[in-house]
Amino acid sequence: MNADLHCHSNVSDGTLSPEAVAQRAHANGVQLWALTDHDEVGGQHRAHAAAKGLGMGYLPGAEISVTFANETVHIVGLGFDPDDPVLCEGLAQTRGGRERRARDMADDLARVGIEHAFEGALKYVGNPDLISRTHFARYLVEIGVCSDPHEVFRRYLTEGKPGYVEHRWAKLADAVRWITGAGGVAVIAHPGRYDFTPNEEFALFTEFKAHGGTGVEVVTGSHTVAEYQKYADMAIEFDLLASRGSDFHDPTESHTDLGTLPDLPGRLTPVWEALSHRILQP
């Protein structure tokens, strides 16, 4: 099964519309797709309609920003009811602080001589409720401060660098509860990307499970091949379902295209096997 259960549209920090992401996924051979915009389900009905029109299976999705042990962790929700009022209210709260944060980021960039970054980033925003660091990164590339977004995240917008603003996102317990309460499965996104010690990582997996989380991304565009192995072992150790997703944002910025990752290791249980009753068939 070619499943791609993690990617973004211009409803969050991707550059393509939900319809264009659907078309690209389908053209790349994806059979089961989920659009997982950051902290937002505003694109879900469009994504489902587009998948249906293309004959592609669909799972509703979202990627929720969480603060755990003073780090930002992402939790992907899959197969939930996108109209669930508690989930929608939780996501609205999570998005709520983004404009204030963006203004503070722009003030901090002005300190190092980069002016008008708020207005600059806004030009790239498709959803005014969802201004993200990615939009600032595109603006810093536009004005020639950096040559690509990866350089931006090395030199700016991250802890200790200009433009970084500390932010408190949702609690792990709340994010998992919003997802499972809406009938979905909660998945730890790209665990290899966090700067955790082994003890902190163990605590994340343990607490996530205690709150009712049941999945982990193993094969993702954010992992190395060695990390596929490491998190396959963790999935077995913690008895978690395994997920697969490109984390595609844009045809030129993203190094992994939709539907092009290797298969999950055969010893794992794919998250879509537990979600077969939630898959919206074309």
Ligand code: AMP
């Ligand atoms: P935010 O939710 O506003 O903090 O923005 C986070 C987004 O920034 C992520 O979802 C990625 O799209 C992007 N991002 C974060 N770190 C990097 C990085 N090192 N390289 C490229 N993009 C990144």
Ligand code: MN
């Ligand atoms: Mn993103």
Ligand code: MN
């Ligand atoms: Mn993420």
Ligand code: MN
């Ligand atoms: Mn993502």
